[in-house]
Amino acid sequence: MIPLVVVFSIVMAVLFLRSRLSDDGFVSLDESFPLWKVENDCILAKNGDITVCFRLTLPEIFSLSGAEYAALHGHWVKAIGILPAGTTLHKQDWFQEAGYKADFEQDGIAGNDGDDFISGCRERFFHERPYLQHESLLFITWTAGGSRPGNSAASNLLKKSIVPKGALDNKRMQELLETVGKFQKLLSDSGLIQIKRVFSPEITGGPDKPGLLERYLFLLKENDRPVLKDILLKPDWKIGAAFPELFTLADVEQLPAGCGPVMDYTKYATDKTRFSVGFAAPVGLLLPVNHVYNQYIRILDTSTTLKRLEGKRKRLQSLSAYSRENSIAKDATADYLNEAIGDNRLPVKAHFNLLAWTENRDGLKPLRGNVAAAISHLGAVPYQESAGAPQIWWAGLPGNEGAMPENECFDTFVEQASCFLNMETAYRSSDSPFGIRLGDRLSGLPVHVDISDEPMKKGMITNRNKIVVGGSGSGKSMFMNHLLRSYVSQGAHCIVVDVGHSYEGLCELLDGYYFTYTDEEPISFNPFYIPEGALLDTEKKESIKTLLVALWKQGDETFRRSEYVAISNALSGYYTFLKSTGTVFPCFDSFYEYLQTAFVRELQNDGVKDRDFDIDNFLYVLRPYYKGGEFDYLLNARENLDVMSQPFIVFELDNVKDHPILFPVITLIIMEMFISKMRKLKGVRKVIVIEEAWKAIARSGMAEFMKYLYKTVRKYYGEAVTVTQEIDDIISSPIIKEAIINNADCKILLDMKKFQNKFEAIQEVLGMSNKGRDLVLSINRANDPDRRYREVYIELGNQLMKVYRYEPSPEEFYAYSTEETDKLKVKRYTEKFGGDIKKGLAALVADMKSEGTA
Template sequence: MIFLIITALIVAVSVLLLSPQPEKDGAQLLDDYFPIWKVEKDCILAKNGDVTACFRLQLPEIFSLSSKEYTALHQSWIKALQLLPAGAVMHKQDWFRDAVYRGQRPGSDLAAYDFIKESTERFFNERPYLDHECLVFITLPPTAATGGSVAGSAAPARSAAANLIKKSVLNGHQVSEHEAAKNYQLLEETLSKFSGVLSDSGLLELQRLRSDDITGREHSAGILEQYLFLLEKELGEAGGFPTQLRDIVMKPTWQVGSLYPALFTLSDAGHLPATCGPRTNYQPYATDRTRFSVGFAAPLGLLLQVPHLYSQYIKIQDTPQALKRLEAKRKRLRSLSAYSRENSISGRAVSDYLNEAIAENRKPVSAHFNLLTWAPDQKSQKINRGRIITAISQIGAVPYEEKVTAPAIWWAGIAGNALALPENECFDSFLEQASCFLNMESVYRSSKSSFGIRLGDRLSGLPVQVDISDEPMKKGVITNRNKIVVGGSGSGKSMFMNHLLHSYVGGGAHCIVVDVGHSYEGLCRLLKGYYFTYSHERPIAFNPFYVPGYDKGGEGASSHGPYLDTEKKESIKTLLVALWKQGDESFRRSEYVAISSALSGYYAYLDKMNPEGEADIFPCFDSFYEYLESVFVEVLQADGVKDRDFDIHNFLYVLRPYYKGGEFDYLLNARENLDLMQQPFIVFELDNIKDHPILFPVITLIIMEMFISKMRKLKGIRKVIVIEEAWKAIARSGMAEFMKYLYKTVRKYYGEAVTVTQEIDDIISSPIIKEAIINNADCKILLDMKKFQNKFESIQHVMGMTDKGRDLVLSINKANDPTKKYREVYIELGGQLMKVYRFEPSPEQYYAYSTEQTDKLLVEQYTARYGGDIEKGLAALVKDRLMDKSDK
């Protein structure tokens, strides 16, 4: 109890500034002024017999709920509060503290992708944001268990002074052990029902606070000390209670240590808004066609970007007694109505209240709401006051700064002391209306999964970890990891996809990209991946016949096991058949057997000709073609195979263009970038050949077969294939059925298929997109769509989006911070979880991912300046750019 003794002493000293001074010859115990007796069984026991249980409440993330969800959440609060007995108080504290993001530096053993990670941590380091913590206190007076008043004791103080200046709140009466036990039992039963209703909503999570959370630990302040001294949650290893205690002075200026507090209240019925509801419109994100919902009290919560504490009190009244009291008040006002028009108006208001209570069976409550803000100096406090006045005005209320009774209201905010709130600072209401003033939202939260991508929240850009694959799969939100990414030109689609793939490779995934716009060249260089592209000087080249390790006596050599596995053999056969036969030509079983026999014989021939694993005959299409001409023809003749069963001469003639000296002799005879199976990042840039009638189908087939080989062979490794705008050309080349197969099968092999497109008409009209992709992609990612808001209904229908998703998508980039360079992105998982995030790249990320020609040229110049080291080039480029800005 050392903490409570120290706290009581410090507070009592400060309280004496307001209290009557003791007589010179009298003695006065300082801790008599502190209302808390002790903390026991994870409950706060007050000196007047009140018992309080404390919860930490996890609220839904801001900008993530629809109108219907706000209504459902509001109803959950009403149902939970109705379970509290008469006299109980629900005291909710929403703390909003200034905080900064602390970047983490990677270890010394940096991999290629850690350069970007380190630059991002440095970029976001000390990014300011508003941290949120929600606490809920349920307080029961000793009369709650007995159903009456405590014999011989006075009711808790309800004057403006409350128990702030009272030496003793019990007037000599002690609560018996029997009464305390009965009250504790009632509290536990009430809490079980209360927390169960809120948890069953699926939108809230409650965590019961333990004694250490209330009183504090070695390096962290408890909730009592946090409130009294306006402390942060963590004191740090260098912290300690003696250095954190602060003087509390009320006169002539209210100060807590070096902080200047100010208190605004919503306690007068005349100051309240004319109407209230579970939600309200947030105009910055709304459009002419859509409404964007936030909680009714959101302007008093996260949208109020100053450090503050929003306290909400709802006391459950005894319905018969409350109605009897108000009936007496109505009669009194009616009798005095002749002397004042105000009495007449007030009488009618009370009469309306009584009529509604009886007719609608409403639950009468008394409520109080206040905003406490603080600042290190008077100038900053003046700014805070102005913002709070604006926030209160936004909900239609009249701002009122409390001066005289501020100490009593603040004192009642101590956890467990809610019943000390002055009665004249509360207003009569119904549970339905009072619940509208509860703060319903919290900050964005990071995923607990170690895998994912880094994005930011919409308000401050605070980095959060977002898992859009594994975690939602485990929770049953999605049934596959496939994704479709849609964004118009200039929406930041390529920048986002570079970031996603960079994060995936950093998480150990193997990624294959089929692109037609040179969007991943910088990323591929940064990750030291393979970049396949076509030009006349350097045409695109593959080698499907190569087996890794063969030319070095490795695992591919015959002395180390089977040279050609079934998977590899089948993929080569499929390729050869595609090169030989047109889509409308028949393919006989005998031809299939002959090609299979040719491949087996070819690799046996390589074994024979290279007995020590030395690559005298390099495995490629050229050597395979020569084997067919010289050896396999003789094998067929020896076996008596007729031309009608397998026409070897026709086969060789059709494949002749791919042999050396032929038109496409480069295509299947590559001598570099051969180990595709073990390379985690591969880009196939097909922009120059997407309309080529021969090359594009062949290359597409090679890519698909290679990915399927990875998909089936790489056990326990995430496989990702990204098809950018190339999907249109792929569909035209007869690969539509293959894409359907891929999207339906990839999930079984720990894989993901991602399609990226910017043509909205393609989404609406293409059956391939609709049947093969959208129906099998549980993750939908959309970027800026405001160019298409007038025809978004058709997109919404095809994408299977709800109205909530539509409202979120059309809010993208509508109210961005002009001081920051970022784009927003909408992510939907399984039609259940929908949210908009920021993607704000660091300068190094921006230049590494940028598709702007001027930026790419700069990166190339700086990379060449540092001997081809792109990391050093990017670091120098960013440094020079920052220096240029500082000079300006």
């Protein structure tokens, strides 16, 4: 038990409510303070009211469909329906302006030479980014009999002393706790809300952290230090340096003509799709000012209420002949009674108010304009309280819900009242240690998102594979650069098969291997190379055999068991030969020479016939890859051989993507290289990214290999990512559906506006729901013109669907840009600093900022 007089002893000693509410002009808070103590984690008021406190974790905004909002509304109705008569539910949502605090302890932040240069640039870029910090509190108050004020004049703010109406007993407390336990269970069962009790230390606060009561009295943030402020009610209302304004929905004349769990958010809608947000969203996160949204629902005794309203109806009927207003009021009362009895509705009293504030007196006018516009979006009439504002504000004090004047409430049913509850919150960061940094859709606030490990643990997905779809100019390459940089910085090994020079800057930043094909420097590999100290294992042997067979046989040619045995023997003999000599370099040339000499003699000694293994045909077909042949460079590389230890490798195949021989062979070598890496690197995340190259792979008869890769990679802590921009390929290709889509539980889509007229076909192939379709077609429809970013849709296992921002820092933008002019700028600045791309990027951005063009 923690007496509030102890917690607030300092406050009460020096703090006064300055107002003309008494003869001397001052009312001591000690005299008017309505609360008594905190016991069993409940707030006990001096008049006998008991309040239980909760903290709510709500669904993230823009993440629910209309059906999900309706289901959530239904859970609220059920939960409120079990509360006994005389209970007041008070939901209090805080929205406070805040700024993002960068983590300046990271490498690269303070200009040091840390490896994570890009993370440092990003942290500086987002430092102090403004956003609305939201938290949702819920108070359930069991009102003591006869303690409820009938009108504003009876508020306990105006009383010199408060005398309890009756003594509290443990039985009453126990009944309340049992009821709120059931309430908590019903609300949690929705699967969309987490509800947790708030215990005594958080209610009362401490020397370093304000409690709920101090925060409300002084408009403090959760992490602010406790501070005392004067509260001035007249002539101007002030709380410390803040100028508050109170707007209410407390009269039927102010209410909208209709309400529901959802409303259309036209900014993200199209002529073919609707976009849903919660009905109260305009006075929640969509209102960009400091404000507290208070929602009160008081449960009434049904029989008493109906009897009272029946009497009112009869009085109005007798007076209806004298006034049309009385006639209309009589009909409205009759309709209310008919619905209450016919549909078994629970009658309630409801009140909603919005307390907004600014610390700049000149900001009061725009503040009022913003709040009035937000209330108007509900279809309601904005009403600014003046005379009754102190009493209504005072009733918002946690534990003092019973002080809400009854003349400030209106009669309604729980179904309608629940529509006005704030249903959503801001984007949250994942607690997972692994992930990527994206942005809140409203403000761009950085959030940590795990689209691989956490969804696997929660059972949302069964594999980590991804398909990324986005038209030209949608920001696809920029996003993929960001994803891969994030993965590599967290220990992943990535291999990229690209056809558009999209990863050149990233590869230089990460000091990776960049293989590209030109006539002057053609791409080359060495699948025969084994690092010093390593052994020829079965995996390596099988990989080389697969390559040799692919070089020898066409897709329609048969392959006999005897040929497989002969090639296997040839490889075993070759590596024995290498070990015995110790001077021969392992490559295709030395392997070919071994076949011509030692292996031919071995076949002759063993009496192997040509029908079993035609060595002459084998040597003839492979001759172009031997020295002097057309492709003698391809399998004889002597540089960058240890790909197993290199975490980032890019194969740029733009110049050979249409070559009928080179492209399939090169791709097969890359695939086999990745599979070898995938199986040998234990406990390390492995990622292979196949850009538009998948189309050429499919044409080369390698669809089965793609299926094998996608099904196998998940078993080895790996991810296969396919990236495409050709929408027609998605619709028409059975390969991408059978081999890729069906085995990729994570779907990432970027701007699809230009394809909205044929999106139904894309939706069907991708297996997307209507909710996913609406989210995808909302991308980039209401972007902030003052910021440079693109939006991205991420779907996990057809369960979690959300749109994020990806807003690169200037350094990221120029490092990842695929525009030729941007690449030339980066190259020029990099050369100025002796090839150091990090210093080059920093200088480029600094110069552009000074010119005002960054």
